[in-house]
Amino acid sequence: MSASVLFDAPGPRTRAWTLAGNILGAILVIGVAVWVLLQLDAKGQLSWDLWGPVFSTRTWQYYLLPGLVNTLRAAAFAIVGSLVFGLLFGMGRLSQLAPVRWVCGVFVEFLRAVPVLLMMVFFYGLFGVLLPGVADKAFLAVVVALILYNGSVIAELVRSGVGNLPRGQREAGLVVGLTEGQTLRSIQLPQALVAMLPAMVSQIVVVLKDSALGQIIGYQELLRTGQIVYSSDGNPLQVLTAVAVVFILLNVLLTVLAHRLSKLLSSRTAATPLEGTGIGNPTAVAGGTKV
Amino acid sequence: MNDYLSGLGSLLVRYDVLGAFWTNIQLTFWGALIALVLGTALALMRISPIASLRWVGAAYVNILRNTPLTIIMTFMVMGVWTALQIHVADTFESTFFRLAVVGLAVYHAAFVCESIRSGVNTVPLGQAEAARAIGLSFLPAARLIILPQAFRGAIAPLGNTLIALLKNSTVAAAASVSWETASTMKTMIEFNPNFLWGIFAMFALGYVILVIPIGVLTTWLSQRLAVQR
Numbered sequence: 374m375s376a377s378v379l380f381d382a383p384g385p386r387t388r389a390w391t392l393a394g395n396i397l398g399a400i401l402v403i404g405v406a407v408w409v410l411l412q413l414d415a416k417g418q419l420s421w422d423l424w425g426p427v428f429s430t431r432t433w434q435y436y437l438l439p440g441l442v443n444t445l446r447a448a449a450f451a452i453v454g455s456l457v458f459g460l461l462f463g464m465g466r467l468s469q470l471a472p473v474r475w476v477c478g479v480f481v482e483f484l485r486a487v488p489v490l491l492m493m494v495f496f497y498g499l500f501g502v503l504l505p506g507v508a509d510k511a512f513l514a515v516v517v518a519l520i521l522y523n524g525s526v527i528a529e530l531v532r533s534g535v536g537n538l539p540r541g542q543r544e545a546g547l548v549v550g551l552t553e554g555q556t557l558r559s560i561q562l563p564q565a566l567v568a569m570l571p572a573m574v575s576q577i578v579v580v581l582k583d584s585a586l587g588q589i590i591g592y593q594e595l596l597r598t599g600q601i602v603y604s605s606d607g608n609p610l611q612v613l614t615a616v617a618v619v620f621i622l623l624n625v626l627l628t629v630l631a632h633r634l635s636k637l638l639s640s641r642t643a644a645t646p647l648e649g650t651g652i653g654n655p656t657a658v659a660g661g662t663k664v
Numbered sequence: 665m666n667d668y669l670s671g672l673g674s675l676l677v678r679y680d681v682l683g684a685f686w687t688n689i690q691l692t693f694w695g696a697l698i699a700l701v702l703g704t705a706l707a708l709m710r711i712s713p714i715a716s717l718r719w720v721g722a723a724y725v726n727i728l729r730n731t732p733l734t735i736i737m738t739f740m741v742m743g744v745w746t747a748l749q750i751h752v753a754d755t756f757e758s759t760f761f762r763l764a765v766v767g768l769a770v771y772h773a774a775f776v777c778e779s780i781r782s783g784v785n786t787v788p789l790g791q792a793e794a795a796r797a798i799g800l801s802f803l804p805a806a807r808l809i810i811l812p813q814a815f816r817g818a819i820a821p822l823g824n825t826l827i828a829l830l831k832n833s834t835v836a837a838a839a840s841v842s843w844e845t846a847s848t849m850k851t852m853i854e855f856n857p858n859f860l861w862g863i864f865a866m867f868a869l870g871y872v873i874l875v876i877p878i879g880v881l882t883t884w885l886s887q888r889l890a891v892q893r
Binding site for chain 1: 711713714715716717720726727729730731732733734735738739742743746747748749772775778779782783784785786787788789791792796802806810817818820821823824825827828831832834835837838845846849850853854857860864867868871872875876879886890891
């Protein structure tokens, strides 16, 4: 183990204790895993009658893959939309005009405080009234709710990204004769955007996960199509496991990408790249909220 | 305008909005309590020198953190209760409530763990070296030097996790807790579409009132207790 604040480099006796603890821990973990498997088997949940349908072509071709496509479609629209929204409102919060700053601030703080699910339910109802002819109201509601929530998070990221740049960057811009606005757009924002790229990739994970909330208003995403499968095949545990594995694989891939990016980009900006907490406000990092 | 407000007022009589918020607060309270215990245990595993425990902690965090909460909630009802027939309470109401609490707790425990771990990571190595240099052994060094700084550092992300937990308690709708806010709002909108905006404003305002004080308090605390470096 590399140097840590809590533990010194171990001597021979500690190494022996650690090894013993390691073996004991491994036995404990394997024991728990075996016990869970035995329990599952005792309740008949390991039978191929239940697992078989999960791996059938029919399940994937007609249900899970179309569901996954819908999940990715909603996520893609939501990500692009929240980027635009976040940039606009992030710049609004940094504006020289106080009223613009306040309006954007109140709007962003409001959107960050309201649960996404409430927004989805609201927009689903609203589109039912406003757009009676549109067939895919659930899709629109999911995308708009995700844009408003994640856009407001990205707006915060933009603001903290600019705030975390060394003060000299802005001062240098002003000294060479750029206006405040020009300094923001051509000196501060480009560097802030590079620094926030990893956190934004982490935000895609949040978007992907939250898109599954669309199930509650009847959007045909991956979880919803999974529910259709298990309500006919009677294997909720198995199908939900498969659906969760798809989400986990996608998200782990994105998290690895975010981590790589933050290492790669640290030389490209004067700010420290932020990786994001993956929940709530990504600027709430250890040691205090970043601006 | 007055008609609209009195109509909205009559909705408050027919639907238990305050009760719905109380349900979410209860879900949050119990979820946060269990998540804090579980998350601290996971964090201890992840910072321990024992590799197998570190591995389990990392696996837990990476799996739970990357699963949509909606799936966990559905799994609690359809997997744990329906398929495995694990008995947690006698009435439907308390069964769904407890399943939702467990779902919230296991999901947010992963984030609590990461918050605490990131708090430990804010402590510079020099602090440990200094503690050792003045003759403190492992436990005193951890108790007097490292952990107090780590907890101070973890306040901001922990507060952030608590806010997320409060907002995520609406996802209990997926665990059949049909008397919480999101489900109540859905029913209200379905049957009273002409009060759409008013109903949403009411629920949204409720969350703003609950969330903003937590945010202000934890930000203030984290800045007040921040270790100057």
